[in-house]
Amino acid sequence: MSIVQLFEVAIACDVVLCCRVAPLQKAGIVDLIKKRTSDMTLAIGDGANDVSMIQMADVGIGISGQEGRQAVMASDFAMGQFRFLVPLLLVHGHWNYQRMSYMILYNFYRNATFVFVLFWYVLYTGYTLSTAINEWSSVLYSVVYTSAPTVIVAILDKDLSRRTLLKYPQLYGAGQREESYNLRLFIFIMVDSVWQSVVVFFIPYLAYKNSAIDSASLGDLWTLSVVILVNIHLAMDVIRWTWITHAVIWGSIVATWICVIIIDSIPTLPGFWAIYEVMGTALFWALLLAVIVVGMIPHFAAKAIREHFMPNDIQIAREMEKSQDSRDANQPEVQMSTSTRA
Amino acid sequence: MNSGDAAGSSSGGSGDAGAPRRASRKPKYSKFTQQELPACKPILTPKWVISVFLLVGVIFVPIGVASLLASNKVVEIVDRYDDACVPSNVTNKLAYIQNSTISKTCRRTLKVPKDMKQPIFVYYQLNNFYQNHRRYVKSRNDQQLRDASKANETTLCDPEKTRDGMAIVPCGLIAWSTFNDTYTFQHNTNNLSIDKTDISWKSDRDHKFGSDVFPKNFQKGPLIGGKTLNESIPLSEQEDLIVWMRTAALPTFRKLYGRIYVDLKENDTITVTLDNNYNTYSFDGKKSLVLSTSTWLGGKNDFLGLAYLTVGGLCFFLAFAFTLLYLIKPRLVAYKLSYTNRIKFHR
Numbered sequence: 100m101s102i103v104q105l106f107e108v109a110i111a112c113d114v115v116l117c118c119r120v121a122p123l124q125k126a127g128i129v130d131l132i133k134k135r136t137s138d139m140t141l142a143i144g145d146g147a148n149d150v151s152m153i154q155m156a157d158v159g160i161g162i163s164g165q166e167g168r169q170a171v172m173a174s175d176f177a178m179g180q181f182r183f184l185v186p187l188l189l190v191h192g193h194w195n196y197q198r199m200s201y202m203i204l205y206n207f208y209r210n211a212t213f214v215f216v217l218f219w220y221v222l223y224t225g226y227t228l229s230t231a232i233n234e235w236s237s238v239l240y241s242v243v244y245t246s247a248p249t250v251i252v253a254i255l256d257k258d259l260s261r262r263t264l265l266k267y268p269q270l271y272g273a274g275q276r277e278e279s280y281n282l283r284l285f286i287f288i289m290v291d292s293v294w295q296s297v298v299v300f301f302i303p304y305l306a307y308k309n310s311a312i313d314s315a316s317l318g319d320l321w322t323l324s325v326v327i328l329v330n331i332h333l334a335m336d337v338i339r340w341t342w343i344t345h346a347v348i349w350g351s352i353v354a355t356w357i358c359v360i361i362i363d364s365i366p367t368l369p370g371f372w373a374i375y376e377v378m379g380t381a382l383f384w385a386l387l388l389a390v391i392v393v394g395m396i397p398h399f400a401a402k403a404i405r406e407h408f409m410p411n412d413i414q415i416a417r418e419m420e421k422s423q424d425s426r427d428a429n430q431p432e433v434q435m436s437t438s439t440r441a
Numbered sequence: 442m443n444s445g446d447a448a449g450s451s452s453g454g455s456g457d458a459g460a461p462r463r464a465s466r467k468p469k470y471s472k473f474t475q476q477e478l479p480a481c482k483p484i485l486t487p488k489w490v491i492s493v494f495l496l497v498g499v500i501f502v503p504i505g506v507a508s509l510l511a512s513n514k515v516v517e518i519v520d521r522y523d524d525a526c527v528p529s530n531v532t533n534k535l536a537y538i539q540n541s542t543i544s545k546t547c548r549r550t551l552k553v554p555k556d557m558k559q560p561i562f563v564y565y566q567l568n569n570f571y572q573n574h575r576r577y578v579k580s581r582n583d584q585q586l587r588d589a590s591k592a593n594e595t596t597l598c599d600p601e602k603t604r605d606g607m608a609i610v611p612c613g614l615i616a617w618s619t620f621n622d623t624y625t626f627q628h629n630t631n632n633l634s635i636d637k638t639d640i641s642w643k644s645d646r647d648h649k650f651g652s653d654v655f656p657k658n659f660q661k662g663p664l665i666g667g668k669t670l671n672e673s674i675p676l677s678e679q680e681d682l683i684v685w686m687r688t689a690a691l692p693t694f695r696k697l698y699g700r701i702y703v704d705l706k707e708n709d710t711i712t713v714t715l716d717n718n719y720n721t722y723s724f725d726g727k728k729s730l731v732l733s734t735s736t737w738l739g740g741k742n743d744f745l746g747l748a749y750l751t752v753g754g755l756c757f758f759l760a761f762a763f764t765l766l767y768l769i770k771p772r773l774v775a776y777k778l779s780y781t782n783r784i785k786f787h788r
Contacts, residue, residue, distance in 0.1 A: 223691055227575035231690055255476065305744045309566065309693055314573055317690040341478040367583065372644035382739050385504065385749070392497055393752055400759060403490040407772060418484055 106131050125152035133157070143184060144170050160184065189271050190264045194257055196273075197413075200280035201336065202253045207285070208292045209245055209329045215296030216321055223304070231318035233370050235362050244326045244355040247347040248333050258338050259416050273413055287401075295332075295394040299324045302393065303386050315370025316377035319359055324390045326355045331395055335402065338417070487767045494760035498753045505749030511736040512743050516555045518711075519566070522547065523728040526717040534722040541665075545717040549730070550710060557705040557734050563635060564695035565620060568727035572615075572688040580614035581686065586676060589653040601666075603658075610657040611676065617660070619685045621668035622719045624698065624730060627712040628705065635699040641683035650676040650683055667719065695731060 109115050109131070117128060125142075129152055133140050142149070142156035147169035153159030154173050161174030162181060171177040176187065217230050230237065236244075264270055273279065303320055330348050337344055363374040377383045406414050472478050526547035531537045538545075571577065582598050584591045585608075595602040598612035626633035656670040656679075670679055677683075684696050705711070713730060721728050733740050 224573045224575065225571040225692070227571075229573045229575040229578055231573070255478070257476065302748065304691065305748075306742060308691060308744075309695060310740060310742075311564065311695045311697060312690050313687045314578070314690040339480040339482050341480045343473075343478065344480075366587075366648040369583065371649060372642060375644075376642060380739060381737050382742065382745065385508065385738075385745055389745075389748055389752065392501070393748075396752075396756070396759075399490075399493070403485055403763065404766075406485055407487065407490075407767070408770060410772070417482070421482065421484060 102131065106135055110136070122148040122151050125149065126155040128152075129155040141188075143181065145181075146170060160187070186261070186265065189268055190261050193259070193264055193271055193274060197258050197279055198253050198256060200284075201256075202249065203280060204284060204288045205249065205333065205336075208288045208332070209249070210241070211289065211292040212295050212299070212329060213240055213325050215293055216299050216325060219296065219300040229314070231314040232322055233315065233318055233359075233362055233368065235368070236318070236322045236359065239358055240322070240326070243358060244322075244351060245329055248330055248344075248351050251343055251347045252333060252337055255341055255343060256337055256339055258413055260420055263416050263420055267416065270412055270416055273411065278411060278413075291332075291398055294397055295325075295328055298394040299328065299390055302390050306382065306386055312377075313373065315363070315373035316383075318370065319363065319374045319377060320383060320386060322359055323355065324387060324394075327352055327387075327391055328394045331391065332398060335395070335398065487763070490763055491760050491767075494756045494763065498756035498760065501749045501753030501756065505746050505751075505753055507746075508738055508749055509743065509746030511738040512741055512746055514736055515734055515738075515741040516553075516557045517731065517733040517741045518551050518553065519729050519731050520549055520551055520713075521727055521729040522549055522715065522717070523721055523726070525549070526715070527722075535720070538717075538720045538722050547715050547717050549713040549715065551713060551730075551732070553705045553707055553709040553711065555707050557732070559702045559704050560735075561701040561703075561705065562731075562733050562735060562740075563624065563626075563698045563701060564731040564733065565622060565624075565698050566693070566695045566727075566729040566731050567620070567721065568693045568729075569724065570689075570694070570721065570726050571692050572694065573690055573692070577614050578688055581616065582612055583649065586611055586654060586686075587649055587651045589651055589655075592654070592657070601662075604661050605658075607658050609659055609661075610654065611659070611682070614666070615686050615688060616682060617666040619666075619668040619670075619682055620696070620719050621716075622728065623716045625714045626701070627714070628703065629709055630712075633701060633703060633711070635701055637680065637699040639680075640697045640699060641680045642687065645683050645687065646677050646680075650679070652677040701732075 117124075120128070125144075125148070129140050129142055132138065133155070139158065140156040141158040141160065142152045143160040143162065144150075144153055145162035145164060146166040149161075149170050150173040153161060153170060158176070159174040160176045160178060161168075161170035161172070163171045163177055163179060178184070178187065217232065220231060221228065259270065299321055303317060303324075307317065330352055334348050337348075359374055362368065363370050363372060365371065410418075468474065526545075526549075527534050527537060537543065579597050580599065580601070582594050582596060585594045592610050593608045595608050595612045598609070598614075601609055601614055601617045602612055603609060624635070626635060652675050654676045655674075656672050656676070659672075660666070660669045668681065670682065681698075689696070711732070715730070717728075719728065738745065
């Protein structure tokens, strides 16, 4: 039988058993599938004879135990027992996919919104690269103002509980169908980013058009608006609120405010005292509120429509969890039952 | 491989019940590392969606109405004079404005449309003047402005750095181009005094412009860009300069010229005698004189009120639309189901 025929028979089956296979042939079988399809391959093994197979696969898992640590040293993930493969894929694999997808999209959005605001301003400075936003704020934006919430949500947010994911392995299909990171979602979030930057720039522009506003005050308004907007956007998308999530999201907004005040209290910087002057005007607060609400309306409306009228599996499972006892959140170990070894 | 029973621990593969208890290799349990922190998991229900939209509408519409009322209470007189103040027989406006021998005095008559209560703010407004141009914004030296000992610091002030080998104080294009039209007012044939103190930010006067720094070597070149400064008045008291050096964010802007502490009645006549010195003719700029009262919202600003009313109205509409949608296309929300095996999954 030629290799192509072997491949065609293999993919027509649900399960294929190969026995008396040499180490190089194990790698060959993984390679057979890898070369001819675009699917992800995973290899799991515990002995030295599994090393080439583990290295050939996209995801290699080594079991440390009876047969030494050879497989572990060659692998991407190491575990204690074979049965841990199920939570690794269904629980941690699922969570990892959801978190990574959201974080990539969110990071693009967060930075694009900030930069687009500066871009709109260029149209009104005679096409020169003046930025009304203080240089220190520009640097601190990525480092202090919006970084901690991103990191904490990427680490701690879980869309579904461990028990639900193990009970319904079909939920794993969300990752295989690329439901959380695809071109459509990327375009939506970029459009949202452009909309919010338009709101942040043009609403104050139309209000301050013939007034005595100076660059530093306008820049402070933009800085605060963008930081509050991106954090509220994140807050709307967070699924599990722990005390740490609350602390970083609201804390970042407070920290931004404090930093802007400190920066504007340094006499050697050009924007000296601008924040105090502008915070004393009612127009500043009215604009801040207007910008935040108008920026958030499309995202909120889209979320409401999507989650109620076009729910995906994960949304339905989330709603289902609400009706169950939430004991799974406190159980460190999950009791394995034969029914989940599907 | 024998993986032990269901409740097995993760300490290697040993299932021997009689062996001495091995030290567990399980990592120390903490709620944070096991990701089991107590959490709340809110879900966006129809009730929440409609409530949020209604709440926004309820907050925004009154603010919009209040803003519009405040803006309507503001009385504003705007008089563009750069075209009218050039005599009609002049064809080359640029040459006219640059000719320092011709007198540029001009008289304008303004009519007060409604009662104006003091304090009345006098502004000059410039259109198409890019104070936010990068090259322009950078052209200053803050150390020199603040500290008399740093008078020779002129970095970044190109091209207005030195004249005849000596440093210019204050250096830079911003100071060089200070607005120099002047206005005097008469109210129904009485002289109207204008208060030109405290028009700049106190923080600028105290911390950015030194009280021992005096203008030196200023506007001595062939090209006069704007105001000449009195060399015996320190920079912290040159308020017109300080106001001008707070560069405006947008190409159409106003700057405070002074305040009038007299009430003006409807149909009063204000005669303005102004010196049309400033050159906006080489770049199609416009100059206007503005007299305005102010409210809690500041000057005249219809946009804010209209924006708030629009957003409030939009939110009420969205609340109504969502209510309709939820009634027309209801979905059995999954957390109302008691049996989870009714869930059908995506194929």
